[in-house]
Amino acid sequence: MHIIEISVSKSENQIKPSFDYLKLYDEVVNNRNIVILKSVFDAPFCERLKARVFDWGKSSNGHSIDYPGKSFHRMGNLNPNSMTPHIFHAYNFDLPDSSLEKCLEKDLIDLFNKMKQLQQKISFRALNYDMSGFTLPRLRPQIIHYPCGGGYFDYHVHPFEPQRVGLILNLSRFGCDYDAGGTSFFTKEKRFQLSGIMILATLLYLDMIFCTPQKK
Numbered sequence: 001m002h003i004i005e006i007s008v009s010k011s012e013n014q015i016k017p018s019f020d021y022l023k024l025y026d027e028v029v030n031n032r033n034i035v036i037l038k039s040v041f042d043a044p045f046c047e048r049l050k051a052r053v054f055d056w057g058k059s060s061n062g063h064s065i066d067y068p069g070k071s072f073h074r075m076g077n078l079n080p081n082s083m084t085p086h087i088f089h090a091y092n093f094d095l096p097d098s099s100l101e102k103c104l105e106k107d108l109i110d111l112f113n114k115m116k117q118l119q120q121k122i123s124f125r126a127l128n129y130d131m132s133g134f135t136l137p138r139l140r141p142q143i144i145h146y147p148c149g150g151g152y153f154d155y156h157v158h159p160f161e162p163q164r165v166g167l168i169l170n171l172s173r174f175g176c177d178y179d180a181g182g183t184s185f186f187t188k189e190k191r192f193q194l195s196g197i198m199i200l201a202t203l204l205y206l207d208m209i210f211c212t213p214q215k216k
């Protein structure tokens, strides 16, 4: 497995990798390499989004079960019903959502539309599902917060279809928001403190550990 870092050009509405999409698909799916797109979203955008999502979580009650058709958040602390052990706070969005603060709603729509468009192009499978409502299948925009002091997500794998290609965006900065852990793969050869969008085949085993045990 190799890590390939590439740059992007950005326009108002889309992220354009410097590789063509067929080459990206080949590297990720056929060769099982990891591609990292650098500097896709700038630090002020990421900081602003994290702060607003966190504030929204503090200002609204968490839901212990899924809440279809609405945005909701929930703290998962080794829930016995979960297939994959984890400790994290999940923020799940139903977009558009006029009950959210206008700036937060706009940033979320901007982020997830760009990620969706990129995922469709790289996977060569344009699954045009909504990001809202009760009807399945639908896309489920989610931001996960791994709390300092032991947040983690254990090893798991997704089926190849229908997604084919997964995207992980790290909004946090290593050495600033956390100083141990990261995304890793089944070999545990290396942990990735990525600062961009990581693109991988969905059938790779991965986990995420942002434990930073010494911080509260």
Ligand SMILES: [Fe+2]
Pocket: 156, 158
């Ligand atoms: Fe996953």
